[in-house]
Amino acid sequence: MPVCTLCHKHDAIYMRRYSGERLCEKCFKDSIEDKVRTTISRYKMFEPNDKIAVAVSGGKDSLSLLHILNDIEKNFPQVLICAVTVDEGIKGYRDEALEFAKRSCQKLGIEHKIVSFKELYKMTLDELADIIRRKEKELSPCSYCGVLRRRALNTAARQVEASKLATAHNLDDETQTILLNIIHGDALRIARVKPVLKGGHPKLIQRVKPFCEVPEKEIALYAYLKNTKFQSIPCPYARTALRNDVRTMLNTMEERHAGAKFAVFRSIERIRPALEASAQKERLQDCKLCGEPTSSKICKLCQMLQKLHII
Amino acid sequence: MPVCTLCHKHDAIYMRRYSGERLCEKCFKDSIEDKVRTTISRYKMFEPNDKIAVAVSGGKDSLSLLHILNDIEKNFPQVLICAVTVDEGIKGYRDEALEFAKRSCQKLGIEHKIVSFKELYKMTLDELADIIRRKEKELSPCSYCGVLRRRALNTAARQVEASKLATAHNLDDETQTILLNIIHGDALRIARVKPVLKGGHPKLIQRVKPFCEVPEKEIALYAYLKNTKFQSIPCPYARTALRNDVRTMLNTMEERHAGAKFAVFRSIERIRPALEASAQKERLQDCKLCGEPTSSKICKLCQMLQKLHII
Numbered sequence: 279m280p281v282c283t284l285c286h287k288h289d290a291i292y293m294r295r296y297s298g299e300r301l302c303e304k305c306f307k308d309s310i311e312d313k314v315r316t317t318i319s320r321y322k323m324f325e326p327n328d329k330i331a332v333a334v335s336g337g338k339d340s341l342s343l344l345h346i347l348n349d350i351e352k353n354f355p356q357v358l359i360c361a362v363t364v365d366e367g368i369k370g371y372r373d374e375a376l377e378f379a380k381r382s383c384q385k386l387g388i389e390h391k392i393v394s395f396k397e398l399y400k401m402t403l404d405e406l407a408d409i410i411r412r413k414e415k416e417l418s419p420c421s422y423c424g425v426l427r428r429r430a431l432n433t434a435a436r437q438v439e440a441s442k443l444a445t446a447h448n449l450d451d452e453t454q455t456i457l458l459n460i461i462h463g464d465a466l467r468i469a470r471v472k473p474v475l476k477g478g479h480p481k482l483i484q485r486v487k488p489f490c491e492v493p494e495k496e497i498a499l500y501a502y503l504k505n506t507k508f509q510s511i512p513c514p515y516a517r518t519a520l521r522n523d524v525r526t527m528l529n530t531m532e533e534r535h536a537g538a539k540f541a542v543f544r545s546i547e548r549i550r551p552a553l554e555a556s557a558q559k560e561r562l563q564d565c566k567l568c569g570e571p572t573s574s575k576i577c578k579l580c581q582m583l584q585k586l587h588i589i
Numbered sequence: 590m591p592v593c594t595l596c597h598k599h600d601a602i603y604m605r606r607y608s609g610e611r612l613c614e615k616c617f618k619d620s621i622e623d624k625v626r627t628t629i630s631r632y633k634m635f636e637p638n639d640k641i642a643v644a645v646s647g648g649k650d651s652l653s654l655l656h657i658l659n660d661i662e663k664n665f666p667q668v669l670i671c672a673v674t675v676d677e678g679i680k681g682y683r684d685e686a687l688e689f690a691k692r693s694c695q696k697l698g699i700e701h702k703i704v705s706f707k708e709l710y711k712m713t714l715d716e717l718a719d720i721i722r723r724k725e726k727e728l729s730p731c732s733y734c735g736v737l738r739r740r741a742l743n744t745a746a747r748q749v750e751a752s753k754l755a756t757a758h759n760l761d762d763e764t765q766t767i768l769l770n771i772i773h774g775d776a777l778r779i780a781r782v783k784p785v786l787k788g789g790h791p792k793l794i795q796r797v798k799p800f801c802e803v804p805e806k807e808i809a810l811y812a813y814l815k816n817t818k819f820q821s822i823p824c825p826y827a828r829t830a831l832r833n834d835v836r837t838m839l840n841t842m843e844e845r846h847a848g849a850k851f852a853v854f855r856s857i858e859r860i861r862p863a864l865e866a867s868a869q870k871e872r873l874q875d876c877k878l879c880g881e882p883t884s885s886k887i888c889k890l891c892q893m894l895q896k897l898h899i900i
Contacts, residue, residue, distance in 0.1 A: 460771075461842065461849050465856035466863075523845055527838045531772065534834055538772050545776035552777075552867030553860060 284309075292499060295536035303503055310500045314346050314488050321473040323486040324442060329358040331391075331440035331483070333431050334382070336363070336375030336509045338501040339446035341382055343489055345504065347444060348386050360389035362434035362443070364427050367395050367402020368514065375509035382506075393434040395426060399583070407515065409586050417582075419515045425579050429570065435483040447487045450494035453542045454524050461520070468546055469553035479562040479571035493532075493539060595620075603810060606847035614814055621811045625657050625799050632784040634797040635753060640669040642702075642751035642794070644742050645693070647674070647686030647820045649812040650757035652693055654800055656815065658755060659697050671700035673745035673754075675738050678706050678713020679825065686820035693817075704745040706737060710894070718826065720897050728893075730826045736890050740881065746794040758798040761805035764853045765835045772831065779857055780864035790873040790882035804843075804850060 279289040280300050288302030294309075301309060318324060332347055334340045344361055351357045363379045365372055376392070383390035396402050403426075407419040435443040452471055459467045475485040489497060501508060531538040564570070565577035567589065572578070583589045590600040591611050599613030605620075612620060629635060643658055645651045655672055662668045674690045676683055687703070694701035707713050714737075718730040746754040763782055770778045786796040800808060812819060842849040875881070876888035878900065883889070894900045 460856045461846070461852050463852035463855045463859075465860045468860075520846055523842060527842070531834060531838070535772070535831055541772050541774035544774045545771045548774075549776045549779075549860070549864060552863045556863030556866060 292496075294496075296532075296540060306496075307500060307503055310492060310496060311346055311349065313492055314343075315350060317473065317491045318350070318486075318488050321486070323444075323474060323488060324354075324357065326354060326356050328442050329360065329438070329440045330442045330444055331360050331362045331431075331435040331438055333443060333445045334361040334363050334379045334390075335446075336378040337446075338506065338508045338510070339448055339489060339494070339497050341378065341506050341508050342497055342501045342504070343444065343446040344382060344386070344388070345506065347488065348388065360391065360438050360440065362431060362438065362440075363390065363392045364430040364434065365392055365394040365396075366423060366427065367404055369404055371509075371511065371514055374511075378508050389438065391434050391438045393430050393437070395430065398430055398433060399426060399588075401588070403515070406586075406588075409588070413586055422582055423515065425582060429579050432481075432483055436481065440483055443483045443485045445485060445487055446489050446497075448489045448492050448494045448497055449539050449543060450525065450528065452487070452490050453528055453539045454521055456542060456546050457524050457528070458521060461524070466553060466557060469550050469557055471546065472550065478560070482562070482571050491540075491543070603807075605807075607843075607851060617807075618811060618814055621803060621807060622657055622660065624803055625654075626661060628784065628802045629661070629797075629799050632797070634755075634785060634799060635665075635668065637665060637667050639753050640671065640749070640751045641753045641755055642671050642673045642742075642746040642749055644754060644756045645672040645674050645690045645701075646757075647689040648757075649817065649819045649821070650759055650800060650805070650808050652689065652817050652819050653808050653812045653815070654755065654757040655693060655697070655699070656817065658799065659699065671702065671749050671751065673742060673749065673751075674701065674703045675741040675745065676703055676705040676707075677734060677738065678715055680715055682820075682822065682825055685822075689819050700749065702745050702749045704741050704748070706741065709741055709744060710737060710899075712899070714826070717897075717899075720899070724897055733893055734826065736893060740890050743792075743794055747792065751794060754794045754796045756796060756798055757800050757808075759800045759803050759805045759808055760850050760854060761836065761839065763798070763801050764839055764850045765832055767853060767857050768835050768839070769832060772835070777864060777868060780861050780868055782857065783861065789871070793873070793882050802851075802854070 282288050282290045282302035282305050283300045284305040285302060288304065290300035291303050292301045292306050294301060324330065330347060330351070332340070332344045334344050348359050351359050361379065361383050363376065365376060380390060395406070403419060403423055406422060410417070410419055410422065431443060431445070455471045456468050459465055459471070473487050473490045477484045528539060560573040562571040562573060563575075565572045565580055566575050567580040568577060570577055570579070576584070580589060593599050593601045593613035593616050594611045595616040596613060599615065601611035602614050603612045603617050605612060635641065641658060641662070643651070643655045645655050659670050662670050672690065672694050674687060676687060691701060706717070714730060714734055717733060721728070721730055721733065742754060766782045767779050770776055770782070784798050784801045788795045839850060871884040873882040873884060874886070876883045876891055877886050878891040879888060881888055881890070887895070891900060
């Protein structure tokens with residue numbers, strides 16, 4: 279077994295092809311934590327008096343993020359960390375993940391706020407999916423869930439009076455979304471795929487993505503090595519076919535040309551200023567129906583619920 | 590056999606998935622010619638007094654373009670069409686293609702200008718490839734050939750006093766180049782992948798791509814139906830592995846999500862104005878060594894030849 283190219287002491291357990299490094303367990307774990315620290319500082323994600331709400335689903339990415347941020351912020355006593363979880367109401371799936379999230383928070387002694395679709399929108403995703411199947415063939419439950427979950431996370435973060443909302447989107451998520459936007463003919467939206475999403479409205483908590491430069495595969499290995507217990511079965515509402523294809527394609531690309539995902543990410547970093555300069559500044563207003571911030575009169579969420587005749 | 594969805598008369602021979610049309614032979618051929626007409630007029634590619642040099646390699650794309658442009662321009666008697674061909678000097682490959690190009694031009698009664706690497710740069714691509722193999726491991730012969738061929742085409746177009754240079758780049762070529770630029774981390778370059786490339790210097794002939802909205806597969810079928818004789822063996826200097834991967838990926842994407850290539854193309858159309866506005870205007874000057882237009886003191890081509898100690 280070859281030796282670690284960083285410490286030259288222990289056996290390597292991971293070959294990081296895009297950098298040429300072979301890493302032992304300790305150096306690998308350190309490298310992930312260092313990477314997150316670098317990302318946080320490069321994009322100025324946090325300030326000394328922040329209360330950070332970590333969006334914790336109970337999967338490998340969000341639980342790893344919770345642990346890492348909790349460790350990092352130990353050196354910053356004024357910073358507070360808490361966790362927010364959304365219970366969409368998916369039978370046989372979310373319950374288990376919720377348990378993992380709860381147990382991690384208890385172990386770390388972290389405040390944990392759970393909000394549910396049922397309490398916020400009067401129905402679970404399972405109930406909503408039934409209506410969608412009957413009334414609306416165009417959009418999948420995932421399209422609805424994305425909008426409802428984003429809103430729920432913001433609501434929860436507001437309820438715990440957080441100043442930042444950290445989500446565990448990783449390098450794979452981000453590059454997939456970039457290519458999806460291009461393939462959807464929606465390239466102007468790629469300006470919005472970015473490590474820090476400013477609020478722009480008092481009700482909108484600033485979102486940050488400390489994992490945006492870490493490949494999904496490395497987070498999975500990190501969670502495994504840290505012995506983190508997490509939900510591993512996938513959501514029963516399958517992801518869209520197109521995202522799956524883009525994922526496969528990017529993985530093939532990365533396998534053949536190590537570093538391809540980083541290159542895509544950096545590419546977009548370089549053109550984002552031009553896209554943002556040309557984009558019309560969205561003036562946010564209060565939705566006429568629910569009062570939440572929106573760029574049009576009725577917010578996307580209320581429009582969706584209207585379409586299903588729920589409101 | 591289902592009937593053509595356009596004329597409702599003849600048997601369909603082609604299912605165009607991205608539009609849902611099933612087309613008979615005549616309607617298919619008409620549709621390609623119409624598409625080229627639309628592209629020419631959408632991007633204002635030609636003017637009434639143009640002399641158009643068509644870059645003809647002898648392959649299916651360039652010969653089809655030559656035939657279509659020749660037909661279209663019959664209705665514009667002031668417009669002149671001619672062909673320019675570059676003989677790179679590739680043994681057992683270019684000779685056959687040259688014959689196809691020559692024969693087509695003779696048949697159509699079109700002026701045909703052939704320039705060779707040997708005459709312009711004192712050596713054939715085969716000779717150059719030998720030097721590259723010995724001295725320069727980083728770049729492939731294709732990288733050199735691309736630069737040399739572009740220059741040669743411009744020189745040939747100038748020699749025949751053309752006002753436009755039409756190349757047969759198709760929808761596949763263009764979307765591949767777009768994604769390649771993103772994967773190379775070179776996204777700002779995608780602003781330069783466009784249907785009309787303005788000269789910006791008296792020595793630089795304006796380049797236009799009338800096939801930029803036609804999928805490669807449809808040009809192949811068109812050439813076959815028109816009974817065009819063309820070079821079909823691929824160049825012995827293989828294309829880069831990355832472009833081949835991107836091609837495969839885009840084809841898979843198109844198969845699963847008909848219209849994906851068009852979506853990528855349109856996406857870039859939408860962000861190009863922003864990218865162009867932010868890009869610094871390149872001031873072209875004369876290369877200190879060869880006198881050709883360049884954005885730096887020494888042009889790319891002379892830099893390459895210097896690297897190989899040829900000049």
